[in-house]
Amino acid sequence: MALIIRCQLAVFSAYRIDQFGDPDGFKTQLGAVLEQYPDEVIKYVCDPRTGIQRRLKFPPTISEIVEACDEHRAFLEKLRKQRPAFQERKPEPLLRDRPQGYLATIFVPEGHHRYQQLQEWTKEAKPMWWKYGQASDGRNGLWVSRFAWEGAPEITFGEQS
Secondary structure (H helix, E strand, O other): OHHHHHHHHHHHOOOOHHHOOOHHHHHHHHHHHHOOOOHHHHHHHHOOOOOHHHOOOOOOOHHHHHHHHHHHHHHHHHHHOOOOOOOOOOOOOOHHHOOOOOOOOEEEEOOOOOHHHHHHHOOOOOHHHEEEEEOOOOOEEEEEOHHHHHOOOOOOOOOOO
């Protein structure tokens, strides 16, 4: 009860007394409303650092106090709601489900001096690293991964058939 009286005074003293139509009636109604809420909600809503006084220039109505209390109680409940320790994600598609050459980003046209060498390389390389196709200008050629183009050893992420 002492907490409610302190909080009533904190709200009441934040405004001029002549701004209240019935100061005693407001205090009585405010006390009745605050009794319905847990202490931590009452403290938050009536504290001049966090409460209703920071939002309203004029004395709050009882409905504004109720709204602020309900809002803060809902916020606290959401914070305390048990959440799973981890969230499941859909599995990535298997490597075999991806299209051939999905890692190929460099186009080598048929007349290029490295074309023959890369064409030989495709006979041993995994399909994810290369594909035959056309460039945006319509030229035929071979698409290869950056690793193949730079001559780096092939990186494997598992079996690809």
